Amino acid sequence: MTFTKAPWPRRLRSAEWYGGSSRDNIYHRSWMKNQGLPADLFDGRPVIGICNTWSELTPCNAHLRDLAERVKRGVYEAGGLPLEFPVFSPGESSLRPTAMMYRNLCAMDVEEALRANPLDGVVLMAGCDKTTPALMMGACSVDMPAIVVSGGPMLNGKWRGGDVGSGTALWQMSEAVKSGELTRADFLEAEQAMSRSPGSCNTMGTASTMASMAEVLGLALPGNAAIPAVDSRRRAIAQFAGRRIVDMVKDDLKPSDILTRTAFENAIRTVGAIGGSTNAVIHLLAIAGRIGVPLTLDDWDRVGRDIPTIVNLMPAGQYLMEEFFYAGGLPVVLKALLDAGRLDGGALTVSGMTMAETLDGVTNWNPDVIRPLDQPLTPEGGIxxxxxxxxxxxxxxxxxxxxxxxxxxxxxxxxxxxxxxxxxxxxxxxxxxxxxxxxxxxxxxxxxxxxxxxxxxxxxxxxxxxxxxxxxxxxxxxxxxxxxxxxxxxxxxxxxxxxxxxxxxxxxxxxxxxxxxxxxxxxxxxxxxxxxxxxxxxxxxxxxSGYARxxxxxxxxxxTGADFDFLIGGRGRAVGKDSH
Structure with missing residues (x-):
């Protein structure tokens, strides 16, 4: 049984594999059909990759399988064919010697998976610290339409009537044990309260910082960064992203169209305003290197030096990501910077709108969590x-x-x-x-x-x-x-x-x-x-020997971003010759 639909407005990259009646086209399609895919899914509609860093070895990302299903719904609704695939998942809490050693490996995995497979666009499913920059780096190297869906932060930790910030509380309590202010038994009891839901760190750590970077750079939908992992709105935005990537393919809206010098300068200022992680320096330098935007360490000081920190979150402040979301999330911060002339509102985003257009009507619901620019947590934040x-x-x-x-x-x-x-x-x-x-x-x-x-x-x-x-x-x-x-x-x-x-x-x-x-x-x-x-x-x-070598x-x-010297700069959306 087949159904007819209006033809896609232009020839797609995936048509090199699926579009025709040659022996090779039949070979590619027939194998895909062993998964029960109907024939009309190969009628010229866009094939959307769902690049997933789900892994039970990466606790921050262990819930991404469910989110991927929501993305698939959106892709189907918009007339695309979603195909999910795994890539290496560098989990911060377990990998030795350090997850940072494997960021570049994950980025290589992403790039080669996108380049070698019949994909027209990709949804990047990220969460844990290194997965977000790695996926963006790999996608930039291929430069096909791409959108980021973050897994979201955990709910606040709760212990003895107070909030516990993941990571920050760990360092604080560890020092308190050494000084004799806290017993080892208390520390072990607090452990049970630190991570009480799926998601990444609930402080403004690297995971939340990089989710914020994906949003301010324009590679994620507005509001993506702060929605808690278990909030139903996280599933909804994943579904919206699935719909949106299909339109991005139709418009051929690529990372190189979005990740301009202006976008990176907006990101640097935003790191200062949110009190973001120092790890953002290395990751943004690496992402810029992949997309071909000149960005140096000195730009961090020049662009972000006098930006006040207005987000009152641990480790610099008092609150956690839940409160940040309830206060309005990153759009509130971006609106404050825009109104003060500290953000370029003309930057394009994956939504198809400019940054300024996405911020229309944004409201700050808690000025103690997201402070006014004239009442900052730190007068000069940034890096x-x-x-x-x-x-x-x-x-x-x-x-x-x-x-x-x-x-x-x-x-x-x-x-x-x-x-x-x-x-x-x-x-x-x-x-x-x-x-x-x-x-x-x-x-x-x-x-x-x-x-x-x-x-x-x-x-x-x-x-x-x-x-x-x-x-x-x-x-x-x-x-x-x-x-x-x-x-x-x-x-x-x-x-x-x-x-x-x-x-x-x-x-x-x-x-x-x-x-x-x-x-x-x-x-x-x-x-x-x-x-x-x-x-x-x-x-x-x-x-x-091996990868370490x-x-x-x-x-x-x-x-310069700790990337590999042979990976700097994009390599284009080449379609390799069929080997069959």
Whole structure:
């Protein structure tokens, strides 16, 4: 039985596989029909890929199978054929040595799946920290119509009458146990209350930051970022996305049409306004590199330097993602920036409307959660980019998560050669350290760890915590979880493992941090620094084989996005020759 419908307005990419009566066309269609697909689904309608990072090993994304079904409904309603496929799912909470090591692998998986299969458009199902940038990176490299559907944050954690923020509470409670303020039994009891629904972190961590980036960049429908994972409206927006991608294919609306320089500058300003994760720096640089938009570390400071943080969410503030959604979510933030002339409303979005058009009629329902621009949580939020002889290629710090009294500081270095050295010595009561010291962690960058783990927010020595010290200056070439906090200098580049100046810092060296002046200085004579660098030898041996070897050989520095050198720039929507 077949049905007729109006022909599609133009020849589709999938027609190279399914559109015709040749032996090869019949081969492709006949195998697909073993799934019970009716013949008229191959009558020239668009084939929409549902690129799913669902995995039970990735708790943030374990509910994406249900959302994918909602997307399929929308695709069918709009006259398309949805076909779901899995890609590598780098889960933040379990992967070793770090999920960041596998972001590029996931992006490669996405790109090759899109390039090799008969797809006209794709819905990107993401949630956990690295899955969102990885899917966007892969889709940008192919540049076919694409839309992001996020899994959404968990409900608020609840413990002893208060809210528990995923990640942030973990760091806080862990320190409290070390200082004796909290018992181990209390900590274990709180564990049961931290993650009480499907979804990603309920703080403004990396997952929520990157969901917000997908929305402000224009690759997700308005409101996508903040809807809780278990809210029925999350399912509805997934279905809307399924409908919308079909129209995007009809209009040939591609990432390259949306991800302009303007879109990235809007995103940088938004990171400051929401108090977003420092991880956004690396991911946006990588996404820009894939789509061919010139974006540098200095753009972060130039564009976002004076943006106030107005979202009062942990780790910088008080509330969690549930309250953010109930207050109106990201559109409220974008509207505030737009009205103040800090956002370009002409940027195009996947909705087919400009950013300004999507924000018409937006209302702030809770000014304590999303504050007015003239009553910010932090007057200058965003990401501060530091430079100096300790970070010639740059380093970053998140002012909204740091202690004001440490934003200008001079202290004696206490150096840890790597994360194992840190773990071996940090609890030693005889460690020569006080609250004025600067903790320095080496060899934890992209090549050094390998993968650049989230170990930059080193826990303080117990001897300091017991004195009531809650924060110290910490410097590394590593990353920090978006849920973490503190006066932590990250992404120091060049990293120690490639011979950056961080590698030659020694115990007792004096280090100066001046965030206002954007300065990070090793107070050692130039000739002494040169001599140390001349005598430097790598402390990290390259992996012998496998993906780790590929990663070590080709990963770039944090200052350019830590992507692989051979993946920069798009490669177009090529259709390979049929091998049958």
């Amino acid at each position: 501060a980019v530091l430079r100096g002889n300790l970070a010639p290629a740059g380093a970053v710090i998140k002012p909204s998560a740091a202690s004001p009294h440490l934003m200008r500081h001079r202290g004696r270095a206490v150096v840890f050669a790597d994360i194992d050295d840190y773990k071996a010595r940090i609890n030693d009561p005889d460690l020569d350290i006080d609250e004025t010291c600067v903790m320095v962690l080496q060899n934890c960058g992209p090549r050094g760890y390998p993968g650049m783990a989230e170990v930059g927010n080193m826990g303080l020595p117990p001897k300091m915590l017991k004195k009531g010290i809650k924060d110290m200056v910490r410097i590394s070439d590593a990353r920090m979880s978006g849920t973490a906090y503190g006066t932590v200098v990250l992404h120091t580049a060049p990293e120690a493992a490639v011979g950056g100046p961080l590698a030659i810092v020694r115990d007792g060296d004096m280090i100066e941090l001046d965030v206002a002046a954007r300065r990070l200085h090793l107070d050692v004579p130039d000739d002494e620094i040169a001599a140390r660098l001349a005598g430097w030898e790598p402390a990290v041996a390259p992996p012998a 590929l990663f070590h050989q080709h990963v770039q520095g944090a200052d």
